[in-house]
Amino acid sequence: MLQPYATPLEKLWFYAFRLFCIGVLVFLILPLLVIVPLSFSADSFLMYPIHSFSLRWYEAFFTNSEWMDSLKNSMIVAPAATLLATVLGTVAAVGLTSADFPGKSFMMTVLISPMVVPVVIVGVGAYLFFAPLGLANSYLGLVMVHAALGVPFVVITVSATLRGFNPNLVRASASLGGNPVYTFFRVTLPLIAPGVISGGLFAFAASFDEVVVTLFLAGPEQTTLPRQMFAGIKENISPTIAAAATVLILFSIVLLLTLEWLRGRSEKMRTAASAA
Amino acid sequence: MNMTADAPLLAADGVPLAVKLKRAERRKKLRAALLVAPLAVFLLATFILPIALLLYRSVENPEVPAMLPKTVSALAGWQGQGLPDEAALGVFVQELTAAKDNKAMVGNAAKRLNMEISGYRSLLTKTVRAMPLDPAAGPLREQFVNIDERWAEADYWRVLRHQDSRYTGFYLQSSLDIKRGADDSLHMAGDDEAIYLKIFGRTLWMSAVVTLFCFLLGYPLAYWLVNLPTRKSNLLMIVVLLPFWTSVLVRVAAWIVLLQNEGLINGALMAMGFVDSPVQLAFNRIGVYIAMVHILLPFMILPVFSVMKAIPPTYMRAAVSLGSHPIPAFWKVYFPQTVAGVGAGALLVFIMSIGYYITPALLGGPDDQMVSYYVAFFTNNTVNWGMAAALGSLLLIATMALYTLYARIVGANRLSLG
Numbered sequence: 001m002l003q004p005y006a007t008p009l010e011k012l013w014f015y016a017f018r019l020f021c022i023g024v025l026v027f028l029i030l031p032l033l034v035i036v037p038l039s040f041s042a043d044s045f046l047m048y049p050i051h052s053f054s055l056r057w058y059e060a061f062f063t064n065s066e067w068m069d070s071l072k073n074s075m076i077v078a079p080a081a082t083l084l085a086t087v088l089g090t091v092a093a094v095g096l097t098s099a100d101f102p103g104k105s106f107m108m109t110v111l112i113s114p115m116v117v118p119v120v121i122v123g124v125g126a127y128l129f130f131a132p133l134g135l136a137n138s139y140l141g142l143v144m145v146h147a148a149l150g151v152p153f154v155v156i157t158v159s160a161t162l163r164g165f166n167p168n169l170v171r172a173s174a175s176l177g178g179n180p181v182y183t184f185f186r187v188t189l190p191l192i193a194p195g196v197i198s199g200g201l202f203a204f205a206a207s208f209d210e211v212v213v214t215l216f217l218a219g220p221e222q223t224t225l226p227r228q229m230f231a232g233i234k235e236n237i238s239p240t241i242a243a244a245a246t247v248l249i250l251f252s253i254v255l256l257l258t259l260e261w262l263r264g265r266s267e268k269m270r271t272a273a274s275a276a
Numbered sequence: 277m278n279m280t281a282d283a284p285l286l287a288a289d290g291v292p293l294a295v296k297l298k299r300a301e302r303r304k305k306l307r308a309a310l311l312v313a314p315l316a317v318f319l320l321a322t323f324i325l326p327i328a329l330l331l332y333r334s335v336e337n338p339e340v341p342a343m344l345p346k347t348v349s350a351l352a353g354w355q356g357q358g359l360p361d362e363a364a365l366g367v368f369v370q371e372l373t374a375a376k377d378n379k380a381m382v383g384n385a386a387k388r389l390n391m392e393i394s395g396y397r398s399l400l401t402k403t404v405r406a407m408p409l410d411p412a413a414g415p416l417r418e419q420f421v422n423i424d425e426r427w428a429e430a431d432y433w434r435v436l437r438h439q440d441s442r443y444t445g446f447y448l449q450s451s452l453d454i455k456r457g458a459d460d461s462l463h464m465a466g467d468d469e470a471i472y473l474k475i476f477g478r479t480l481w482m483s484a485v486v487t488l489f490c491f492l493l494g495y496p497l498a499y500w501l502v503n504l505p506t507r508k509s510n511l512l513m514i515v516v517l518l519p520f521w522t523s524v525l526v527r528v529a530a531w532i533v534l535l536q537n538e539g540l541i542n543g544a545l546m547a548m549g550f551v552d553s554p555v556q557l558a559f560n561r562i563g564v565y566i567a568m569v570h571i572l573l574p575f576m577i578l579p580v581f582s583v584m585k586a587i588p589p590t591y592m593r594a595a596v597s598l599g600s601h602p603i604p605a606f607w608k609v610y611f612p613q614t615v616a617g618v619g620a621g622a623l624l625v626f627i628m629s630i631g632y633y634i635t636p637a638l639l640g641g642p643d644d645q646m647v648s649y650y651v652a653f654f655t656n657n658t659v660n661w662g663m664a665a666a667l668g669s670l671l672l673i674a675t676m677a678l679y680t681l682y683a684r685i686v687g688a689n690r691l692s693l694g
Contacts, residue, residue: 021500024493025515028573031530032522034540038533046533048540088315095311099304107312109683114323116679118631120648121668124655125326128333148322151315180307209523212633216655229525233638237532245526252521256514259521 032249039242046239057243067244070228074208076139077224081146081207086200088147089154094188096155097162108155115152122149123216130217137219145213150203157202161195161266194266198259205255327672333665334447339388340439343381344371351437360433365416373408391446391660392435399426434460447666472650472667479646479671482564482636483629487576489569490625491618494576501577502584513581520574528638531567532558535639564640571635572628576621583617620686627678631671647671 006014038046042054061067096108114122126145127136135141165188173183189196211226218227225244232241284292341348350364359365375382382404390397406423409416420427427433438456449455453470454462464470497516501509519527534540535557542554557563587610595605633648647667654664 017496017500021497024497024573025512027493027570028519029515031527031534031570032519034534035526035530045538047538048543084318088318092312092315095308098311099301099308101305101309107316109680110324111312111315111319113676113679114319116627116631116675116682117323117327118633118648118668118671118675120631120633120651121327121330121672122323124651124664124668125330126322127655128661129326129329144318144322148319151319155315205521209525211525212652215652226523226525229523229529230634230638233525233529233532237529241529242533245523245529248523248526252518252523256517256521260514 035242035245036249038239039246041239041242044239046237046242057239060240061243061247064240066223067225067228067240070223070225073222074225077142077146077222078204078207080139080143081150082200082204084143084147085150085154085203085207086196089151089199089203090158090192090196092151093155093158093162094184097159111155112152114149119149119210119212123213126213127216136217137222139222142214142218142222142224145217146207146210147203149210149213150206153202153206154196154199157199158192158195161192164266165192194262198262198266201255201259201262205252208251330665331669331672333661334669335443335445336662337388337439337442337444337446339384340436341442343375343378343385344368344436344439347371348437348440351433352440354433354437356434356437357430359417359420359428362416365420366411369407369409369411369416372404376404376407389435389439391662392438393431395426396432396435399424399432403427444662447662448669450663451666451670475645475647475650476670479630482561482568482644482646483626483632485565486568486572486629487622487626489565490573490576491622493569494573494621495580495614495618498577498580498584501581503589516574516577519570524571524634527571528567528635531563531570531639535563535566558639560641561644564636564644567635567639568629568632572625575624575628579621579624580614580617583614583620587613616686620682623678623682623686627675627682630678631675 003010037050038048039057040053040055041050042052042056043050092111096104096111122145126141130136130141130145135144169187169191170183173187174180178186209226210224211230214222214224214227215230218224225248229241229244232238232244284294287293287296347364347368350367351360354360354364360368375385382401386397386400389400403420403423409419413419438460446456449462451472453465453473455465455469457463501512501516504512532539536542537554537556537558539558541557542551545551545555546553557566591609591613592602592605595609596602600608630646631648632646633652636645637649637652648671651664651668651671654660654667
């Protein structure tokens with residue numbers, strides 16, 4: 001806040017600081033703003049200025065069988081991996097927050113490690129391990145490793161939500177005769193649903209954006225959208241990539257808005273719970 | 277109450293309450309552990325065992341012992357000078373002859389030996405092709421030298437003698453630029469031969485630079501956002517989060533478009549008269565730095581922001597009202613309270629940086645590749661699992677050391693997700 005009695009030097013500092021921060025924000029958003037208009041360009045090169053507009057690159061994207069197959073593969077692998085990661089991760093998070101048992105913090109460290117281990121190591125290791133089992137070049141192998149990469153997000157988000165959850169509700173349900181499974185589905189799950197869904201969204205994004213493990217583990221049949229983009233950028237970067245990128249940016253906007261909406265809901269729930 | 281004070285409280289079934297409580301607690305702990313078990317087993321099969329196998333591959337050495345098990349033990353008695361004795365050579369001939377039809381086994385052993393001395397591959401396959409030798413046709417030593425003169429050199433035998441174990445430190449040593457000399461002693465490779473230490477050094481250096489820039493850009497922005505009215509800061513936070521949620525490949529593609537010679541940045545620089553001809557920004561170190569900072573910046577901003585949010589603004593006001601100039605007040609009062617967030621963010625950015633592969637591979641030149649690139653290179657291009665595994669193992673050790681530090685300081689469950 002600039003005070004009315006600020007000295008010229010303070011004023012200069014204030015505006016310079018604000019300019020710097022706006023510069024950083026521009027740096028963050030500029031790449032997204034730049035690539036979207038190019039996808040509507042009629043030119044064959046990814047270059048400004050744009051001379052005329054057309055939808056030809058979207059047509060190229062949506063009619064090319066390679067792009068469409070990779071989109072289809074992503075739409076198979078990511079939801080399957082998300083489902084697996086969300087179910088396993090939520091159950092584990094309930095266990096981790098319900099009681100202290102020996103080795104709990106070590107367990108937490110292990111469950112979250114897929115987030116920090118370099119993906120190349122995961123990819124090469126998965127190939128070495130899965131190839132003799134016949135799971136390399138298969139959807140199943142890819143889904144399993146993608147799920148492993150998504151698990152930490154679910155565990156972190158759901159445990160955080162459970163810390164704001166009132167355990168007396170579980171006791172109340174038990175004292176009224178509800179068995180643990182019934183209590184979980186009818187009491188706990190509805191209340192922690194926003195956390196579970198946002199964990200799932202994180203896991204989905206992790207799988208949907210994953211390229212390195214796919215590079216090692218997937219065969220040509222399982223090429224995903226990021227894998228296809230990787231090949232496209234590496235070989236010749238055509239405006240079709242800009243069209244694909246725009247579709248993906250739209251997708252991330254939807255994900256982000258859903259997440260913000262869920263965050264608002266879970267905050268409301270938390271304030272309601274603490275007020276009650 | 278007719279109960280005396282020291283008689284234990286009993287539950288309805290007559291069991292002391294304390295015992296029942298303990299039992300219930302134990303059951304609760306068991307249930308908690310059982311709930312975690314499915315995920316633990318799943319991760320064991322899809323994540324931990326594959327990585328363990330990779331670690332194992334970095335010391336595994338099956339190729340030559342599988343083909344020449346008796347030869348390598350017969351060579352143990354050899355003095356290291358001249359050719360081995362006739363008995364050892366006889367065993368060698370037997371095993372070479374027996375392996376003649378197993379092309380895959382010979383190929384693997386030849387490839388393994390070729391890593392020690394280049395040219396060994398052709399030597400071994402040539403020798404196998406010349407089998408069997410007739411012991412009656414003269415001393416085996418002469419017959420070997422007749423097949424190829426290189427058999428007269430002790431180096432080739434020394435390498436073979438060294439293949440007596442199914443485990444080897446060779447790959448890990450090579451990954452650290454440690455060579456084995458003629459006298460079997462280990463020494464650091466000279467400057468012209470050293471490769472991998474430079475790559476590790478480069479990886480750490482690049483990660484440090486990226487972390488520093490993430491701090492320099494992220495800290496002021498987080499400070500500004502925290503001090504803005506909530507509505508405004510929420511709106512601007514979307515600008516931070518949207519790139520965070522956008523595919524890394526989309527962002528790399530966008531940076532290529534921006535940074536290429538005909539790109540917007542060069543266009544702007546030339547239009548403003550800073551430069552006359554395009555500056556090379558993509559496909560070199562600058563491009564890698566820019567894209568990596570862009571991708572990792574949110575991981576710095578988010579933890580710093582959440583720490584700053586918890587600091588009451590009154591502290592700074594108090595310092596200033598007590599007569600401090602705002603700048604020392606900031607350093608002495610505000611900054612120390614944010615160190616935890618900065619540490620968490622910096623460690624996270626650094627840990628993620630050292631494993632980077634995609635961004636340098638797409639936006640960097642040959643001299644900008646990090647360790648991960650070479651792991652992929654040895655896997656895809658030369659199919660040298662030993663080297664891929666050894667480099668991967670060292671990278672993993674570095675990552676896990678930093679991650680343990682992170683878990684110790686910050687707590688693994690507090691990895692920030694925004």
